[in-house]
Amino acid sequence: MKRLIAEREKARLGGGERRIEAQHKKGKFTARERLDMLLDEGSFEEYDMFVTHRTTDFSLDKELYLSDGVITGHGTIDGRTVYVFSQDFTVLGGSLSETNALKICKVMDQAMKVGAPVIGINDSGGARIQEGVRSLSGYASIFQRNIMASGVIPQISAIFGPCAGGAVYSPALTDFVVMAEKTSYMFVTGPKVVKTVTGESITDEELGGAHVHATKSGVTHFVGENEAEGILLIKKLLSYLPQNNLEEPPVALCSDPVDRLNENLNSIIPEKPSIPYDVKDIIHSIADNGEFLEVQRQYARNIVVGFVTFNGMSTGIVANQPNYLAGCLDINASRKAARFVRFCDAFNIPIVTLVDVPGFLPGSAQEFEGIIANGAKLIFAYGEATVPKITIILRKAYGGAYIVMSSKQLRGDVNYAWPTAEIAVMGSMGAIEVLYNRDLNAIENPEERAKFVADNAADYREKFANPYEAAKYGYIDDIIEPRNTRFRIIRALQTLSTKKDVNPPKKHSTLPL
Ligand code: HXC
Numbered sequence: 046m047k048r049l050i051a052e053r054e055k056a057r058l059g060g061g062e063r064r065i066e067a068q069h070k071k072g073k074f075t076a077r078e079r080l081d082m083l084l085d086e087g088s089f090e091e092y093d094m095f096v097t098h099r100t101t102d103f104s105l106d107k108e109l110y111l112s113d114g115v116i117t118g119h120g121t122i123d124g125r126t127v128y129v130f131s132q133d134f135t136v137l138g139g140s141l142s143e144t145n146a147l148k149i150c151k152v153m154d155q156a157m158k159v160g161a162p163v164i165g166i167n168d169s170g171g172a173r174i175q176e177g178v179r180s181l182s183g184y185a186s187i188f189q190r191n192i193m194a195s196g197v198i199p200q201i202s203a204i205f206g207p208c209a210g211g212a213v214y215s216p217a218l219t220d221f222v223v224m225a226e227k228t229s230y231m232f233v234t235g236p237k238v239v240k241t242v243t244g245e246s247i248t249d250e251e252l253g254g255a256h257v258h259a260t261k262s263g264v265t266h267f268v269g270e271n272e273a274e275g276i277l278l279i280k281k282l283l284s285y286l287p288q289n290n291l292e293e294p295p296v297a298l299c300s301d302p303v304d305r306l307n308e309n310l311n312s313i314i315p316e317k318p319s320i321p322y323d324v325k326d327i328i329h330s331i332a333d334n335g336e337f338l339e340v341q342r343q344y345a346r347n348i349v350v351g352f353v354t355f356n357g358m359s360t361g362i363v364a365n366q367p368n369y370l371a372g373c374l375d376i377n378a379s380r381k382a383a384r385f386v387r388f389c390d391a392f393n394i395p396i397v398t399l400v401d402v403p404g405f406l407p408g409s410a411q412e413f414e415g416i417i418a419n420g421a422k423l424i425f426a427y428g429e430a431t432v433p434k435i436t437i438i439l440r441k442a443y444g445g446a447y448i449v450m451s452s453k454q455l456r457g458d459v460n461y462a463w464p465t466a467e468i469a470v471m472g473s474m475g476a477i478e479v480l481y482n483r484d485l486n487a488i489e490n491p492e493e494r495a496k497f498v499a500d501n502a503a504d505y506r507e508k509f510a511n512p513y514e515a516a517k518y519g520y521i522d523d524i525i526e527p528r529n530t531r532f533r534i535i536r537a538l539q540t541l542s543t544k545k546d547v548n549p550p551k552k553h554s555t556l557p558l
Contacts, residue, residue: 056094056111060135073228074272076116076133079166082276084120091118098142103175110136117148122280128156131166134206139169142176146183153190160289162199171210184211191218196391198289201279204229205272223267224255225275263344281338285352285359287392294359294394301333303356303535310527314440314465321367328362331531345377350385356535361389364399374446375406376419383422390430398451401440421557428455433541435459438466453520459537460521462512469509473502
């Protein structure tokens, strides 16, 4: 018994007091402190505390630490089981050894059998250099499990330190990445290696800080001001997710009236079609208690994605954002939304799509980078999704972008439009330029030309810049009063809760990745 207590005490010290102090000085918590913050009090069951590495090369046999740099096990968050691993930077920089990988694989395997999410807290210099191919094979085994678990159990990665190599590729294979400002870094190779190989001098923050991954690469989905806030974000995120793909998402208690009217919505769309507004005001208005957990808030801001509840029902929101790039679809927005739609579909979370999109972003930059293939991802994601899909056209739904944004023909279940909706192949000015090109060329006087355009644009708008034409053909199911939107969405979600739809049997699709 004495030995057990002493050994446990030793294990809890990880790489020792000095390194724990250094960790704290950097504004970071230790691997165990993070688990204490994440899990319900007293719920943690630890596995493999007494594991040590088996390496003798580079005198590593003199550096033996109980737990070998990663704390693993399971616990609960709000009473629901989760499996966890938390890398301990105080032990050889949290680097991944063969035995360390075996510990992680063990909890991942159990999580798959039990059907519970895996949360990995990463704080690691990647593969343990002294172990060579054995540590590489450890990462490969984790990657393989990440892939098999994808779409079966939610996988969430926190990045709470300088993470390199495999310590970033495993998170990249998971569903959500959470970083903390100023202490989290993600890079395939750190600044020291970059300097050696390419000569480039760059700081941790510039190469792979939270800001870079939130705004430029889109690798991270959430950024906390610090680790504690990052952990709260993980807990909040889990509250919207089912335990696995065979379960429905949890239903939260809801005190917000189902039939709450939003009078503000009847006048939220500006008179002029070119004036922007913030679509998040609409999301906050209609969601339960105005709460919205936005995913990738700072990346591709022309599209907004995230989670809300409607009468307690967990729902994914995808919305064009007229406030940014006029809400057009570009490469990054298409990829961001496609990934989110696929996640929701995999985990039985219905999708509500709010449409105000003038089209795909034109220009050589987008064409050269592959807007065609990337835009196709979003079409694919919506068309493939079998969860309930509710679409509300708020204003513009032009051309291909109309089709993409969960149109009826992409198996949209309930498609509504506000009276301000404009459903057309393109905006009026563009249409007149194309339709009357020859007439316009023949008019030399600029004033006459402008009048010709304005008159014809008015006719065009009369015909197409409204929802009635689409309603006539049944492409939208109803035109609704904006203030009733919350109620209409909730009723549709309730009706669709027993929806069944299937895709033909196949090994997998050939989605244009
Ligand atoms: C063994 C490591 C280590 C590693 C760090 N340490 N990384 N030990 N293997 N990969 C040890 C250090 O020797 C040191 O030990 C302690 O951890 C802290 O490291 P520092 O460098 O002092 O910390 P810091 O300055 O904060 O820098 C952290 C770092 C840097 C940015 C992570 O250590 C670094 O660049 N490490 C190498 C990163 C890397 O290139 N890894 C290989 C990736 S390849 P002491 O004893 O002093 O405490 C890979 C393969 C998979 O992962 C690829 C999949 C596609």
